[in-house]
Amino acid sequence: MSSENKRMPVGGQAVIEGVLMRGPQRWGLAVRQQDGEIYKEHWDAVLRSASFWWKCPIIRGLITMFEMLKIGIRALNRSAQLALGEEEAITPLEFAGSVAVALIAVVGVFVALPVWLAQQGGDFWNLSAFSKNILEGLLRGAFFVVYVAGIGLWKDIRQVFRYHGAEHKTINAFEAGADMTPEQVLTYSRIHPRCGTSFLLIVVIVSIIVFSVAGHGGLLWKIMMRVLLLPLVIGLSYEVIRAASSIKKLGTIILWPALSFQYLTTREPSVEQIEVAIAALEEALGRPLSDYSGGEELNESRE
Template sequence: MAEQSTAVYGGQAVIEGVMFAGRNVHVTAVRRKNQEIAFYEVPKKTSSNRFLAILKKIPFVRGIVGIVESAAKGSQHLNFSAEAYAEDETEPEGTEKKAEKEKEKWSLSMILGVAVVGVLSFVVGKLIFVSVPAFLESVIFGHAFSNKILHNLLEGVIKIGLLLFYLWFISKTPLMKRLFQYHGAEHKVISAYEAGAELTVGNVQKFTRLHYRCGSSFIIFTVLVGVVLYSFPIFTWDTIWERIWMRIVLLPAVIGISYEVLRWTNALRDIPILRYLGYPGLWLQLLTTKEPNDDQVAVSIASFNRMRELDRQLRVS
């Protein structure tokens, strides 16, 4: 019980499955076409663990380290799930069905690309997400007024608008909808575990698909933190290019602070009034998660249980 009260686990939805990260291992479980559950297990390297463990204890630095680590591990597990999916979809079939599958696989490639960009957004794609809204705001409102704080607020509104449209658009794709269902299944399992409930499909389904400690919440916090940070008088600009360059330079600071805000809102989620501080992230999760079915929850439970089992074995050894 002591372990359950202190252990903090995270996860990630993949194609037809879920990845969970433990202290010593990352485990992905995916549902194959024959309904069997396949596992992909990657132990953490001890040599790098000590150095990373030190960095992860440093406030404002640990967030950046966590993003880079998640990007590396996440893409690896996404590739495994995509390959498993591709193998299942290459079985001999009729010509008409083959054409349909080829179209579906093209969609998968597009969606997988979107998912990978989502994982890597804080090291590569985030630059675009930072630059484009600043550029658009400058073009549309640049000469309308001189108040920099108001410019920053409008930039934040444009960012949120683009983000919501992006998520709404990709959620219309059937495969991405299933990915969002697995995202919901991941959250339900973590919530059930943190509540001390037995991890059965019936029990897990009773929990919410929204969770305070989610990457979706982190994204919205980067927007809000950015608006505040950019408004400091020291971070002024004269041209649109200075404005964009400043956003890029301040990106590590925005990430580091946003991670601390995420941890803070998670720690305060049981306090009646302060729990509302995390609601913007929960609202965004209404788009990035969907209610999972029982089979998807079963895969998530299998991944989580296998991760904890291997975690114990590796810790003992």
């Protein structure tokens, strides 16, 4: 394996009893089934370099987020079928209902509630408008951290977090040009700078700045503006991570809160879970990692 593998960054996410990986040209899914066997499948990825919009800052962040959500939901549904032995996939109506409930919960807990609490607290302490925005951002960040820490107490979620750690270790080992055996991959860090959950924490930080110039109306106005400005916040956050990842020392400082946050969203995986992550990466690249020569300048992918 060559250290030039780092010139072809790959990405992915954990799913139920498995890992989803993205290579330059396709997605690879690997899931540990109830009989212990690893099921693998792949499908073509959107070639970003061929898209005009991929060259546009901010917009490419939205494209990435949409693609990850779309493919991620598909992979989660498929992994649930395979790992849990479910025969039927979720219906479009069930899916739409789940998404609607999730969106309402997200807006309520991570948008409306912090805005309301910051407004009440700001009025009580006679804070300036900017200070209220800072308080709102801190509350939003605190809610998010508490939420992740809380779900991490659930056994099934801890298992997903272990596969998340396996995904990170596998990518770190691959980008370092390591011998891709499960035992060797296990020695690598479970922290990775392009992690999607780190991206969410950066979104919280960037939102403080963006929302501070969004105007200062009533409660409903503030909530509406935050929802409308969310695409801009997502796009800017993507550019922050993209820039920070290319500047090692400065990037480490900028991304330190997000990298530290990964100690909540990952757990140390087992050798068996590393095997699944390696299988997913091989499926995404289209050939065994032992045959991969590295050194190829390929399209960029992001976790």
